[in-house]
Amino acid sequence: MTIILDPTDERVPVVRQITERTGSVQGVVGLLNISKPRGNILLDELDRLLSEDAPGVEIRRYQKPTFAKPCPDALRHQIRDECDFMIEALAD
């Protein structure tokens, strides 16, 4: 860990900001399997629930080559370009 000193007037917290929540789900929802065992089972269930509860939503499935490494740039960019929402299955 490295420490730096805040160069601003410190009125805004220096943290990673969470994307603003819209309160509704629409458009394209991506389901990302990070390739941990049984991630597909969790995502299959989410896929089913979303299809029932939000029929207008399009679901797309993605998979990382391995959970042990960061998502490849190409896949991250693809998800960014194609999806409005993203659910990542971290479960074993």
Add this chain to the structure above:
Amino acid sequence: MIDTGRAFTLTDLNGSQQDFDGSGPSLICFVKEDCETCNIAAPVLEAFQKAYGGAVKLLVLGQSGESNALFAQRHALTMPVLHDEGCKTSFDWDIEIVPAVFWIDAKGKVATKFEGFVRDDWQALSDQIATASKQPAAQIDWESLPAWRPGCGSKHFDPDIYDKLRAEADGSVLRARKVEIASGDDMAEFLFDQGFSDGLPLVPPTPERVMRMLAGTHRDPQDVIATVPPNMGVGTVEKIAINAVMAGCKPEYLPVVIAAVEAVCTDEFNIHGVTATTMGAATVMVVNGPIRDKIGMNSGLGALGAGNRANATIGRALRLVIRNVGGATTGGVERSTLGNPMKFTMCFAEDEEGSPWEPLHVERGFSKEESVVTVFAMTGGPVHIVDQTSRVPDQIAGSLGQGLEGVFLPKMHNLPIDALLVVCPEHIKTMTRDGAYPKTRLRDRIQEVTSRPLAEMVQDDHSGAGIPVADAEKLGPEKLAQLAPKFASTDYIHIVVAGGEAGKFSSAFHGWSTGPAGSISVSRKIDLG
């Protein structure tokens, strides 16, 4: 060296924590593995341990990280050898040289302390411990040891370590919020993500770098230099130093940056307006006085361009202060239609030695020996003025005037707008070939050659800018025949000298809205203590 024992908790070579409560009787010795004198002292310490270890606590504090084990092994030390991690205890105990020895009595008072190896001191110490501990004196062949050896500098004085320790100490002068960056984060990307950058990579403002930067000024880090628009952020010396680090400044540049921040945050200069205007104004800084050479600023070849660290980073630091402390971000309060590259940086020194005139700061009321920064709000430039063939002083002065026709729009005259003319050495030579050519004459010449009849400034099919047709009709033909120079007054024409010896190319910066409703150039003395 401290007078009273201080508590510490450090790990020994086995990784176990060792607590020292600051009391005695105890002997504390700081060593460095690669210090020859420490290696002379080590067998003595081991003899002390054998003789007095039952009654006295002996601790050796190593400054050498993993090599502490090597030191202990080399001398078969049997007392605890502790890692002085980051040399924090060395810093806290205020030593300068290793070996550094503290003999602490039962009440925690330092009874004896010394650094280096003076045989008599060590022998007297042995006697003192023997008496206090009621143990037989340690068996040491003192005659076989050197009478005197200087020690080595304590490792905590290595610049990187020392500045970090000073930054993290309880009494640190730093007050800015500390931001932790996870080891998995890319430092450069993190700084971009936080919006600290002008679009170029930044030097991470670590506490130790900021401490080093602060050494460039005698000012207190918490002195408030200015409230910085648009958010009216508090611009302390410390905040300016942090941004100067990010910009890539050296500590000796800091006083210039501080003076510049002070100058632009005045009501006259109006950095809020300069930043916010859709016209795309930026600050142009001219530095005068002895500091130019002292910090290696460029007033010669390429002075207005890239390649000189002082010129580049001082201008950039000012911009970063306005962005980060003032909160002026592009698309936020920064609203310029096109922007301009001077918004990254624009700072140069005047070639006072090559100038036939008083330097800019002297002209503005300072003494030649003072170092001064002058700030101008400019929307365009440097716009080069090319004249390679004039050989007569009035000709070259005339060309410089014609080169200023482009301010705002060639058609617009009588402008109450600043221009900053940077005259190159070859043009100076031509201008002064027959003798002195005062600045006043150059200013008058500029007004003379740019004078045009008002009739040429009326709105027409070529351009809708200028005097409205209805107003022109009211003026009548006689008034429309009157000549109007480029500038409303010669006071708007600022002149400095800079540039390389070769090349007949002067240059001009074109102003923004000049005056109380816009911006007025400001000079500030650079406080060098």
